[in-house]
Structures are given as structure tokens and as C-alpha cells.
Amino acid sequence: MAANAQSRRDDERLARRYRGGDRRARQTLIERYLPLARSLAKRYHRASEPLDDLNQVASIGLIKAVDRWDPDRGFTFSTYAVPTIIGELRRHFRDATWALRPPRDLLELTLAVEKARQSLSATGREPSAAALAARLGESTEAVVEALQAARTRSIHSLDRPAHIDGEASATVGELTGQEDGGYEQAEARTTIEQMTSMLDNRAREMLRLRFDHDLLQTEIAARVGCSQMHVSRVIRDSLEKLAVLGSEQRCA
Secondary structure, three states, X not given: OHHHHHHHHXXXXXXXXXXXXOHHHHHHHHHHOHHHHHHHHHHOOEOXXXXXXXXXXXXXXHHHHXXXXXXXXXXXXXXXXXXXXXXXXXXXXXXXXXXXXXXXXXXXXXXXXHHHHHHHHOOOOOOOXXXXXXXHOXXXXXXXXXXXXXXXXXXXXXXXXXXXXXXXXXXXXXXXXXOOOHHXXXXXXXXXXXXXXXXXXXXXXXXXXXXXXXXOHHHHXXXXXXXXXXXXXXXXXXXHHXXXXXXXXXXX
């Protein structure tokens, strides 16, 4: 008892020195109760949330308690600090641990639904949405929306194994559909065909042989029956016309 009384007097003396402008007294009081903050952080530790992060949150709660505690109100610092730190930890889990954070009113309902679900589950049966709605005085539709929102609290990695027929095979990412580049190619081909319609048949044939079949200019010349220089000039002039046409279309 004597030790507790002395500790309380020490806390009060540090608080009054801090109120008088002594910043070192504030730091001393914080350091004295850091073990308490860490103990509370450990109590709230979950696998999905790193303990280091919770220690930081609890430390912030401790600092707020030091800054707000008034020893003249008659209760000890620890009595004031514990609910302040716990409140900071709960706010962290409420606001900062969502992968996709829902609107505030839906978030509040989601937390209330989870609390009611835990209470009703104590009977050994998973409660229905209707039972949760009755407990909370909400509509079943609102509870269903809250249950769906709860699923966005965490997002699973695409690298996790996908279980098919009870066996882990490829990862979820490997089985997830990917963007098909063929659509862009088809759109580009349609655009090119529309633009090359401005050219004569021989010019279009030369471009097709050059870019679709990757033929050399000498090979194109042999195909169409002209000189390599003529092929070079036609391809160059055609590309210049297409470039001008494309620029006009972009400006339009």
C-alpha cells in the first residue's frame, strides 16, 4: 500500500511539473507507463495486425493520457490511462484495419453486427441475418450489407494456393483472368484498314507485304513486278500520308 501511495504521489508531482512547463517530467511519466501500454497492446494483438504497430498505437494513447490527466480530480494516472489507451487501440481496429474502408455509418453497423454475432454465437449456432437484425433493431437488408462489407476488412493475397477439389493447385493469381491483348490488336487493325483505304490498291498491297508478311523491299518488288526503289518510294509516301491523316484525326 505504501509503495502504491508513493507511486501515486510521484505521478502527481510529475504531472504538476509538466503543467508548469517541465517537458522532462512529461517524458518521465510516459516512460514510467510504457510497460502498461505495451501490455495492453499485447492483449489486443491479433495475427493480422503486427504487434509493433499496436505498440505504437498504445503509446499514442499513453501520450494522450499524460497530456489530459488532471491529478486534482482524485483518481490515479493508471485508472485514467488504461481506458484512454484501450480506446485508442479500439479506434485503430475500427478505422485503420480495413483494406477497403466502408462509409462511416456502414462501418459502425458492421462493428455492431460483429459484436452481436459473437454474442449470439455463444449459444453454439451461427446467427442468421434476421436474428442479428432483430437483436440490433435494424432491417435484414442493412445487416446483410454490413456482413458483406465485413468481408472487405482484409484482402487475401493472389499468391495463395487455390484449392480445387480439396487439393491446392495453382495460385489464385494464376487462375485469375488476364487482359487479352488481342482486343487492342483487333482495334488497331480496324483503324489501319480504315486509314489505308485512302491509298490505292498497289500501295495497300505493298504495305501488307511489308508489315503483315515482313518481306524485304526486294522481295516485294519481285512480287508486284517493279523496282526496289519504286517500292521504297511508295512505302515512304504511304506512311507519310497515313501520319498526316492520323494527326488530323487526333486534332479533330
